[in-house]
Amino acid sequence: MGGWSAEREVSLRSGKTCADAAEKAGYRVSRVDVDREIAARLRALKPDVALNVLHGRPGEDGTLQGLLEILAIPYSHSGVLASALAIQKDIAKTVLKAAGIPVPGGRLVARADAARAHALPKPYVIKPVAEGSSVGVFIVSEDQTHPPQELTRPDWTFGETLLAEPFIAGKELTCGVMGDKALGVIEVVHMLKFYDYEAKYAPGGSKHLLPAPIAPDVYEEVQRLSVAAHQALGCRGVTRADFRYDDSKPGIEGLFCLEVNTQPGMTETSLVPDMATHAGIAFEELVRWMIEDASLNR
Ligand SMILES: Nc1ncnc2c1ncn2[C@@H]1O[C@H](COP(=O)(O)OP(=O)(O)O)[C@@H](O)[C@H]1O
Numbered sequence: 001m002g003g004w005s006a007e008r009e010v011s012l013r014s015g016k017t018c019a020d021a022a023e024k025a026g027y028r029v030s031r032v033d034v035d036r037e038i039a040a041r042l043r044a045l046k047p048d049v050a051l052n053v054l055h056g057r058p059g060e061d062g063t064l065q066g067l068l069e070i071l072a073i074p075y076s077h078s079g080v081l082a083s084a085l086a087i088q089k090d091i092a093k094t095v096l097k098a099a100g101i102p103v104p105g106g107r108l109v110a111r112a113d114a115a116r117a118h119a120l121p122k123p124y125v126i127k128p129v130a131e132g133s134s135v136g137v138f139i140v141s142e143d144q145t146h147p148p149q150e151l152t153r154p155d156w157t158f159g160e161t162l163l164a165e166p167f168i169a170g171k172e173l174t175c176g177v178m179g180d181k182a183l184g185v186i187e188v189v190h191m192l193k194f195y196d197y198e199a200k201y202a203p204g205g206s207k208h209l210l211p212a213p214i215a216p217d218v219y220e221e222v223q224r225l226s227v228a229a230h231q232a233l234g235c236r237g238v239t240r241a242d243f244r245y246d247d248s249k250p251g252i253e254g255l256f257c258l259e260v261n262t263q264p265g266m267t268e269t270s271l272v273p274d275m276a277t278h279a280g281i282a283f284e285e286l287v288r289w290m291i292e293d294a295s296l297n298r
């Protein structure tokens, strides 16, 4: 848990919740806040299994997975390649598209260029290629004359290349996958302007509608696409796919997959635990499943 990404605090919360549940389930648990000494600490600890509850780098990008492979410590969630693929949104979209999963269009743009002129016709979205939790995401609406000037900040830490996508109006849908089974679809309703970091983690910042109030065929399609996306990227364990759904379009036409999260949030109020509970899998059981699912060569 922990680490040094922008999502460190969420990971510490996910980690505490999972460690508590694992202890309750009867496992002997060591809580490890990941830092640059992680290799030496793991070598000293010699755990039977690593339950990876990190978000962002280095737990979500394949590098920690590489270390665990070298140390021969079985670990949860996705392996080296799937993790590295999924965290790189532009490359992940290419793979998903090739597998027949609808993704938004758009293009890569240099940070300075995105700040100087609109990267796409408005409305559009500018986001980091490899961050999570809506960190560094900007929605440029019709009435905005200038591109986001925050992009010019000297303390910008979200990379020099950004992803520009057409803004997809409508609903925010998300679907967890456990093994090769979909866990159900949640519509996230944001109380703030858009689903940003604050809305995701502030109490009352967002609401989960479960099951998502969408037509049954759309609900089924989100579940099918989520499993297909998990498999196309070669994911393992638990993942969560994020979608936008423009419900002004007929049927499943307005459905677009934004990304697959290989290390979804695991606090008690997070999306995947919520879906699992609804599917009849209690939090403790979910954590137990992740631990027992751990392996090498994932
Ligand atoms: N093309 C898009 N159209 C509309 N909203 C978007 C689009 N891309 C991102 N968003 C908004 O930004 C949020 C974060 O984007 P996402 O691609 O899921 O990255 P992450 O969750 O890793 O920060 C989404 O949940 C959604 O609310």
Ligand SMILES: [Mg+2]
Binding pocket: 133, 134, 242, 258, 259
């Ligand atoms: Mg997302």
